[in-house]
Amino acid sequence: MMGGAFARNLRHHRRLFAALCAAAAAAELLFVQVAAAVDTGSGFGDLVRIMPRAVQTMFGEQLALASLSAAIAFGFQHPAMIGAGLAFVVAAGTIPAAEREGGLLELFLARPIPRWRYLAGVLALALVGVAVFPVALLLGGMVGLATVSVPGEPAWTRYVMSAVGLGFLLFAFAGIALLIGATAARRGPAVARIVGLALTLYLVDVFGARLAWLAWLRWVSPFRYFRPIQSAVSGETSLVHFAVLAIAGLVCMALAFAWFERKDV
Numbered sequence: 001m002m003g004g005a006f007a008r009n010l011r012h013h014r015r016l017f018a019a020l021c022a023a024a025a026a027a028e029l030l031f032v033q034v035a036a037a038v039d040t041g042s043g044f045g046d047l048v049r050i051m052p053r054a055v056q057t058m059f060g061e062q063l064a065l066a067s068l069s070a071a072i073a074f075g076f077q078h079p080a081m082i083g084a085g086l087a088f089v090v091a092a093g094t095i096p097a098a099e100r101e102g103g104l105l106e107l108f109l110a111r112p113i114p115r116w117r118y119l120a121g122v123l124a125l126a127l128v129g130v131a132v133f134p135v136a137l138l139l140g141g142m143v144g145l146a147t148v149s150v151p152g153e154p155a156w157t158r159y160v161m162s163a164v165g166l167g168f169l170l171f172a173f174a175g176i177a178l179l180i181g182a183t184a185a186r187r188g189p190a191v192a193r194i195v196g197l198a199l200t201l202y203l204v205d206v207f208g209a210r211l212a213w214l215a216w217l218r219w220v221s222p223f224r225y226f227r228p229i230q231s232a233v234s235g236e237t238s239l240v241h242f243a244v245l246a247i248a249g250l251v252c253m254a255l256a257f258a259w260f261e262r263k264d265v
Contacts, residue, residue, distance in 0.1 A: 005121025093177025
């Protein structure tokens with residue numbers, strides 16, 4: 001049942017998945033080309049200096065890392081790219097809510113099979129997005145680096161940990177999406193809750209870095225533990241951050257399976 005459910009879910013979502021991965025790869029390729037064009041022109045140092053001081057203050061530590069490598073790594077952190085990855089994870093995680101709303105879930109679970117196998121098929125689809133979407137971005141970066149020629153051109157391997165970090169971020173939200181999707185009665189409200197939560201957590205991280213009264217709340221945001229630019233520029237990656245994201249995702253997944261096993265459809 002798990003394999004059949006996974007194959008069915010993948011078949012229904014394959015076009016969305018392919019489109020998101022292709023768009024992400026193309027976008028990262030363009031990020032590389034734009035970054036190379038800026039680097040061979042005035043350079044990132046001059047670009048930062050001409051920015052208004054208010055803008056420099058807002059971005060702070062990110063601008064301190066301004067370079068070709070940072071600009072390329074920004075593709076992994078761009079809100080549009082994160083949103084694209086989350087779109088597939090949310091679509092996968094809310095399948096139970098959609099099938100509960102349409103009456104299909106009751107038919108599936110009426111068969112003499114463990115409930116966890118059905119939910120495992122849903123989770124497997126989400127994990128495909130978690131694993132493949134960051135790779136698509138990395139491949140776009142690889143192709144982009146092959147099409148440009150700039151002094152001190154960084155190797156594509158510099159961005160592997162940026163892609164891994166994005167995978168862990170998506171893993172955390174895969175758990176959140178599965179928990180909300182498994183407990184919701186309808187897909188629409190489930191998607192709205194996940195999107196609203198993701199946006200709130202993103203803003204908590206962004207503004208918490210600049211507002212002292214909000215800084216204490218940053219620890220609850222998964223985005224606090226996602227630093228692809230730092231990984232690419234300094235080569236320093238916090239395994240503790242990866243562990244926090246992994247634990248968050250696993251806890252939410254465990255709660256989703258526990259609720260799904262015990263509650264009526």
